Amino acid sequence: MSGAPVTPVRRGELPSSPDILEPRWVRYVLIAIALIFLTLFLFVPLVSVFYEALKKGWDAYAAAIVEDDAIAAIKLTLITAAIAVPLNLVFGVAASWCIAKFEFRGKSLLLTLIDLPFSVSPVISGLIYVLLFGAQGYFGPWLMDHDIKILFAVPGIVLATIFVTFPFVARELIPLMQAQGSEEEEAAIVLGASGWDTFRRVTLPNIKWGLLYGVILCNARAMGEFGAVSVVSGHIRGETNTMPLQVEILYNEYNFAAAFAVASLLALLALVTLVVKTLIAWRLNESVADDARNSE
Numbered sequence: 001m002s003g004a005p006v007t008p009v010r011r012g013e014l015p016s017s018p019d020i021l022e023p024r025w026v027r028y029v030l031i032a033i034a035l036i037f038l039t040l041f042l043f044v045p046l047v048s049v050f051y052e053a054l055k056k057g058w059d060a061y062a063a064a065i066v067e068d069d070a071i072a073a074i075k076l077t078l079i080t081a082a083i084a085v086p087l088n089l090v091f092g093v094a095a096s097w098c099i100a101k102f103e104f105r106g107k108s109l110l111l112t113l114i115d116l117p118f119s120v121s122p123v124i125s126g127l128i129y130v131l132l133f134g135a136q137g138y139f140g141p142w143l144m145d146h147d148i149k150i151l152f153a154v155p156g157i158v159l160a161t162i163f164v165t166f167p168f169v170a171r172e173l174i175p176l177m178q179a180q181g182s183e184e185e186e187a188a189i190v191l192g193a194s195g196w197d198t199f200r201r202v203t204l205p206n207i208k209w210g211l212l213y214g215v216i217l218c219n220a221r222a223m224g225e226f227g228a229v230s231v232v233s234g235h236i237r238g239e240t241n242t243m244p245l246q247v248e249i250l251y252n253e254y255n256f257a258a259a260f261a262v263a264s265l266l267a268l269l270a271l272v273t274l275v276v277k278t279l280i281a282w283r284l285n286e287s288v289a290d291d292a293r294n295s296e
Helices: 024-054 058-065 068-101 107-119 122-133 140-145 154-165 167-180 183-190 195-224 227-233 243-252 256-295
Strands: none
Touching (some): 024 058, 058 256, 068 107, 068 154, 068 167, 068 243, 107 154, 107 167, 122 154, 154 195, 154 227, 167 195, 195 243, 195 256, 227 243
């Protein structure tokens, strides 16, 4: 048969034939739609938050940030994240190790339970803790008899935050560990390495970027969680209000400058998280590509 020679396509490359690729105008339209969407629903709201926060000047902005209730909300948010994120890190590593390295009954059920917070409304998860630890809940009378306070206190806020954030680390590590397999760990054990040495010297270096990626997402969600924390906190000003709850209270009091000032801190957190997440995702993709090249 006669015709133009066919250029071979290397592994991992897309064919470059013009009759296979989309027309240029289709790409431009899709890019324009994406940019318009991002502008309307991301850039404009972010700019509006910082504009409203600084509209009355830097002095008013600084005064709203250093106000006692705002400082208490910031501290509680940081404390909650400092407790929830490490616990979710330990759970995520253990769950992903178990699911990726072993076969056992109930494995699919465990995966379903890990995904549960993604499908359940945060408000519902908060109500679950009210049902368990409230005055009329299952453990409420016993807690009252022993003077243990969980709801409307820091423990309830931490528990609710842990519930809504525990899938993030596990869900980043499970596919990564499954893709890497267990050959390197098995080789290390055969050579006499202990379980801890195998994890520290073999597993952890292979998953470190995915682990950091999951921790960043978990921390961002923990510090920005509203629904579940709102249910269990009691909205006690200066005691159980996190930053999102403080924003709601200030906004409902028509103290817009202070509300947007605190909201700007959450917006800054979101921007920093986005930058760090992008850098880690890039490094993670590079790591996966290096592993793929080394395995060929």
